Amino acid sequence: MGVDSGLPDFRGNEGFWKAYPALASSGTSFTEIATPAAFRADAARAWGFYGHRLQLYRDTVPHEGFRLLRDIANDMPWGAFVLTSNVDGQFQKAGFEPTRVAEIHGSIHHLQCLQRCRDAIWETTGFTPRVNQSECRLDTEPPRCPHCGGIARPNILMFDDWDWIHTRSAAQSEALAAWHARVNRIVVIEIGAGVDIPTVRRFSERAMGTLLRINPRAPEIPGHKGLSVPLGGLTALREIHRHWTLLRR
Numbered sequence: 001m002g003v004d005s006g007l008p009d010f011r012g013n014e015g016f017w018k019a020y021p022a023l024a025s026s027g028t029s030f031t032e033i034a035t036p037a038a039f040r041a042d043a044a045r046a047w048g049f050y051g052h053r054l055q056l057y058r059d060t061v062p063h064e065g066f067r068l069l070r071d072i073a074n075d076m077p078w079g080a081f082v083l084t085s086n087v088d089g090q091f092q093k094a095g096f097e098p099t100r101v102a103e104i105h106g107s108i109h110h111l112q113c114l115q116r117c118r119d120a121i122w123e124t125t126g127f128t129p130r131v132n133q134s135e136c137r138l139d140t141e142p143p144r145c146p147h148c149g150g151i152a153r154p155n156i157l158m159f160d161d162w163d164w165i166h167t168r169s170a171a172q173s174e175a176l177a178a179w180h181a182r183v184n185r186i187v188v189i190e191i192g193a194g195v196d197i198p199t200v201r202r203f204s205e206r207a208m209g210t211l212l213r214i215n216p217r218a219p220e221i222p223g224h225k226g227l228s229v230p231l232g233g234l235t236a237l238r239e240i241h242r243h244w245t246l247l248r249r
Helices: 013-019 021-025 036-041 043-059 064-074 167-182 199-206 233-248
Strands: 082-084 101-103 106-113 152-156 187-191 210-214 227-229
Touching (some): 064 233, 082 199
Parallel strands (some): 210 227
16 A cells, blocks of 8 residues: 555565665665664664654555545445555544554654563654654654653564564554454455564455455465456555446446
8 A cells, every 4th residue: 555655665675775775785674674773873874764754654645545445335234344464654644533443563753661661652743753864863863751751662573573662552452352243244355464463464455355455566365365466556446436436236
C-alpha cells in the first residue's frame, strides 16, 4: 500500500539504500539500523533514519486505493477491520476508524523509553525532527522519556528487540479478535503482505473466509483456496472496486 503513495520499499538492501544513500555509503543495512542497539550506539544516527521516516509519513497523502477500500468496507454489514504490519499510520490518516486498526508491529507515531524505565507509550506530538539527510543524522534534540528523561525510541517492533512495549498493539489485536468472532462470511483483502515475516499472510489464510491475495511478487495461496491477484495494490483495488460497483447496480 505504501509504495503506491510514493513511500520507499525496504524489502532488500537495493530499495533501502536508494532511499537512504548515507546508510548505503557505510554499508548499513535495514536490519542493522532498525534495532534498539543502533539507538544505544548512536541515537542521533538512529533517529536520523526514524526521524526522516516519521516526517515522511506525516507529509504523505494516502493514495486513492485507501478510499476505494473504505467504499467497499462501508457497504458491508460489519464494516471492516484493518490488520497491518506497516507502522506508517496511513490507514488512520486515510479515514479508517482508529479503533478498527490493528498495528501488529507498532506505530512510528508513538514513543517509548529506550531504557524501558516503565511500560509507558505516548504519541510523538510535539516532536518535529530535523534531519541532515546527507549524513542521516538528527540535527535536533531527540525525544525524551517524560518519566526518566532518557532518550525515547519509536514504539515499533525492531530487529533483535526484547524491549518493545506491545501493550498498545496487543489491545488492538484483542479488538480485532472480538470483531472477527462476530462476523460471518468474512472476506480478506490482503495487499502486499511479506513472505519473509509472514504474520499477515498466516492470519489471512487462517481467517476462515474468502481470501483475495494481491501481491506482484508472491500471489500464491497454499491449496489454491482464494483468488491470487499478481498486481500492485492500487491497480488491483481499482479493478476490484470497479467490479464491486457493477455488482451493486
